[in-house]
Amino acid sequence: MNEMVKLSKKDRQDRILTELRVSTTIRISDLAAELGVSYETIRRDLEEMGQSGLINRTYGGAVVRPFGFEPAWNERFNAMTEERERIAATAASLIEQREVLMIDAGSTTLHFARRLAAEAKNLTIVTNCFAVAMAFSTNPTITVLACPGEYDPHDGSVMGPDTINYLSRFNANRAVIGASGITVEGPNDVHSSAAAVKRAMLQRSQEHIVLLDHSKFDLPNLDVVCPLSDIHRLVTDQAPPPELGAALGKARVEILF
Incomplete structure (x- = not known):
C-alpha cells in the first residue's frame, strides 16, 4: 500500500490505463482503493485523462478510449x-x-x-x-x-x-x-x-x-x-x-x- 501511495501522477495514470485495458470499465471507488489514494485524486486523474482523449468518462468511473474515437x-x-x-x-x-x-x-x-x-x-x-x-x-x-x-x-x-x-x-x-x-x-x-x-x-x-x-x-x-x-x-x-x-x-x- 505504501508503494502505491508514492506513485507519481504519471505512474498512477499509467496504472489506471492498464486497469482499463484489462477490465474495459472500472469505478472510481475501486481505483482509489487499489491505488491507495482518495476518491478525489482519482476523479481529478480521470478528468485530466478524459480531456486529453486517453479515456471516456462515465458516471462514477471511466472506460478505455476506443482507437477510432477523437473529439471534434x-x-x-x-x-x-x-x-x-x-x-x-x-x-x-x-x-x-x-x-x-x-x-x-x-x-x-x-x-x-x-x-x-x-x-x-x-x-x-x-x-x-x-x-x-x-x-x-x-x-x-x-x-x-x-x-x-x-x-x-x-x-x-x-x-x-x-x-x-x-x-x-x-x-x-x-x-x-x-x-x-x-x-x-x-x-x-x-x-x-x-x-x-x-x-x-x-x-x-x-x-x-x-x-x-x-x-x-x-x-x-x-x-x-x-x-x-x-x-x-x-x-x-x-x-x-x-x-x-x-x-x-x-x-x-x-x-x-
Missing part, C-alpha cells in the same frame, strides 16, 4: 491552448519567406496557422482544412490553395481521392501535420482517410514537421501515418517519456519544445 476539431481546439500556442510559436519560427507549406487539419495546426498568419509574409499554403485556410485570409501576402474533396464536419476538412490527387500536383518545402497520437511506431490518426492525407503531404514535401502536445505521447490510434524515421522535426511542449524519446533519437528526429 472545435472541441480539441479549446483544450490545452497554452501548450499549443507555445508549439505554434516554435513551429512558426522555423518558416522562411517564399516557402510552400502543406498544412493538414487539426487543432494544433490551426494554432500554428493563426500564429503564422500574424507573423509571416509571402508564403504559399496548400491545405485541406477550411479553418486553416480562413486563418490565412487576414494576411494578403499569403496565397492559399484549398484542396477539393469530401467534406468531413468532424475534422472541418476535406478528404478522399480528390484531395489526394490534388496534393500530388504540388511540391512543398515543408509539410506541417498534426496527429491523434504518437508511439514508437510513429504518428497516428483515428481516421484512415485523414492519415492518407497526411501521407500524401509528406510524400510531396522536402521536410516533415509534426506538431503535437504531450497528451499525445504513447497514445495509439487506428492508423499509423508513417514510421518515426520519416519525421524530421517534432515540435511539442515538453520532453517525451524515456522510451519514446529514445526511439525518436534513434530515428534522428529533432525534438523542439
Whole structure:
C-alpha cells in the first residue's frame, strides 16, 4: 500500500490505463482503493485523462478510449491552448519567406496557422482544412490553395481521392501535420482517410514537421501515418517519456519544445 501511495501522477495514470485495458470499465471507488489514494485524486486523474482523449468518462468511473474515437476539431481546439500556442510559436519560427507549406487539419495546426498568419509574409499554403485556410485570409501576402474533396464536419476538412490527387500536383518545402497520437511506431490518426492525407503531404514535401502536445505521447490510434524515421522535426511542449524519446533519437528526429 505504501508503494502505491508514492506513485507519481504519471505512474498512477499509467496504472489506471492498464486497469482499463484489462477490465474495459472500472469505478472510481475501486481505483482509489487499489491505488491507495482518495476518491478525489482519482476523479481529478480521470478528468485530466478524459480531456486529453486517453479515456471516456462515465458516471462514477471511466472506460478505455476506443482507437477510432477523437473529439471534434472545435472541441480539441479549446483544450490545452497554452501548450499549443507555445508549439505554434516554435513551429512558426522555423518558416522562411517564399516557402510552400502543406498544412493538414487539426487543432494544433490551426494554432500554428493563426500564429503564422500574424507573423509571416509571402508564403504559399496548400491545405485541406477550411479553418486553416480562413486563418490565412487576414494576411494578403499569403496565397492559399484549398484542396477539393469530401467534406468531413468532424475534422472541418476535406478528404478522399480528390484531395489526394490534388496534393500530388504540388511540391512543398515543408509539410506541417498534426496527429491523434504518437508511439514508437510513429504518428497516428483515428481516421484512415485523414492519415492518407497526411501521407500524401509528406510524400510531396522536402521536410516533415509534426506538431503535437504531450497528451499525445504513447497514445495509439487506428492508423499509423508513417514510421518515426520519416519525421524530421517534432515540435511539442515538453520532453517525451524515456522510451519514446529514445526511439525518436534513434530515428534522428529533432525534438523542439
